Amino acid sequence: MSTPRSPEAPPVRLAVVDDDPLVRAGLALMLGGADGIDLVGEGADGTEVRALVDRSHPDVVLMDIRMPVMDGLAATEELRRRPGAPEVIVLTTFHADEQVLRAIRAGAAGFVLKDTPPAQIVEAVLRVAAGEPVLSPAVTRRLMAHAAGDPADDRRARRTHARQRFAGLGAREQDVATAVGRGSSNAEIAAALHLSVATVKTHVSRILARLELGNRVQIALLVHDAGLLHEDEDGTRGSRLG
Numbered sequence: 001m002s003t004p005r006s007p008e009a010p011p012v013r014l015a016v017v018d019d020d021p022l023v024r025a026g027l028a029l030m031l032g033g034a035d036g037i038d039l040v041g042e043g044a045d046g047t048e049v050r051a052l053v054d055r056s057h058p059d060v061v062l063m064d065i066r067m068p069v070m071d072g073l074a075a076t077e078e079l080r081r082r083p084g085a086p087e088v089i090v091l092t093t094f095h096a097d098e099q100v101l102r103a104i105r106a107g108a109a110g111f112v113l114k115d116t117p118p119a120q121i122v123e124a125v126l127r128v129a130a131g132e133p134v135l136s137p138a139v140t141r142r143l144m145a146h147a148a149g150d151p152a153d154d155r156r157a158r159r160t161h162a163r164q165r166f167a168g169l170g171a172r173e174q175d176v177a178t179a180v181g182r183g184s185s186n187a188e189i190a191a192a193l194h195l196s197v198a199t200v201k202t203h204v205s206r207i208l209a210r211l212e213l214g215n216r217v218q219i220a221l222l223v224h225d226a227g228l229l230h231e232d233e234d235g236t237r238g239s240r241l242g
Helices: 022-034 046-056 073-078 097-106 118-129 138-147 152-166 171-181 184-191 198-209 217-227
Strands: 010-018 037-043 059-062 087-091 108-111
Touching: 010 022, 010 046, 010 118, 022 037, 022 059, 022 118, 037 118, 046 059, 046 073, 046 171, 059 073, 059 118, 059 198, 073 087, 073 097, 087 118, 097 108, 097 217, 108 118, 152 217, 171 184, 171 198, 171 217, 184 198, 198 217
Parallel strands: 010 037, 010 059, 059 087, 087 108
Antiparallel strands: none
């Protein structure tokens, strides 16, 4: 489903970072002329990202994972620590769960494969600029399953830390966060909890601010870490803390 855009909305400012000049040229050709996107800069390595962002002020950075000096994971971690950082979409040639999970925890809004059809890459950029992650619920579940395979001590430490963070949320915010953790859209959450979509958006914004998270996928991972997804067979029930 495409992301609706107002005709008056300014184009999304996009920067591309990839060490392969042919890939950069292909992405520039593909994305530079796309409706609603303005390609404002290119980089060849993670070490160039800071200066690139300072110079071109992108809304979204399309970031390759594998680069020789500073890879896209380290660059994403560094970039997302900055106030007012642009959103990051990780660009990769393969499904690398561990690396993608690290990128998501660092604040990336999702990932796309390099062989993704051009229209889908354009849609991913527009969605991320609109505040929506580009990880489907199926991919999110797979990443969570990968995290669940970590050593037991690591999982226990993450659960304790996550529960401490969630303790500061109200009961309704925990309900909304748990629904986000299942991959539900704002409209689906609103219907399930008998709220308006606007109220759900407000709750999500508050959750992000209070937990100091960058996007909905990070909420989902923290919900998983806290053990809030004790689902029944149809996957519609969760649990609150306390």
